Amino acid sequence: MSWVLWSVVGFLLGAMPFSVWIGKLALHKDIRNYGDRNPGATNVLRAGSKRWFLAALLLDVSKGAAPVGLAYWTLGIRSAEIVPVALAPVIGHAFSPFLGFKGGKAVATMGGIWIGLTLIYMPIILLFLLVFWFYTVTVSGWSIILTGLSALLYLVLSGADQSLVAVMGGCLLISLYKQRADLAMPPRLRLLRRA
DSSP, X not given: OHHHHHHHHHHHHHHOOHHHHHIIIIIOSOGGGSTTOOSSHHHHHHTTOHHHHHHHHHHHHHHHHHHHHIIIIISOOOHHHHHHHHHHHHHHHHTOGGGTTOOOOOHHHHHHHHHHHHTTHHHHHHHHHHHHHHTTXXXXXXXXXXXXXXXXXXXXXXXXXXXXXXXXXXXXXXXXXXXXXXXXXXXOBHHHHHO
């Protein structure tokens, strides 16, 4: 039952709103009053601090990478049992009880869980896909969803372990919900916009 314990640990770590706390303690601002009002690292940057943005980003990535990496590589939790462990930090961030279950979009934490699962392998692929889609479509939420769909397709076609496919599918479902406002807008191509 260690996977249950690590799922709980992952959820609680993921739920910690480091960006909001950094905003209040270091910047004396509520970062949810900036940009898209998301309690994530990007709004720390929008609140005016590159240094604290990097700290918030590192913490958001680490709270996904640390519990998943320990469970996967040190404790050997694999197969179906790793799926809830891997998704727990993402769910915690996206629906944080510390914020009345109104958490962030969990993009950095998703990147963290893939560091925990595959070290640098999938994070490099995800970063490449994210940059590609960010510069291809005009709506950032669509770039996140298209990144997730592309990564899911890659995992399926490359014959990856079914547990990894399931984790990516879970990330995609969470992203679909959290990015729903952006998804209401059509994903126009940037080349068409320039034309």
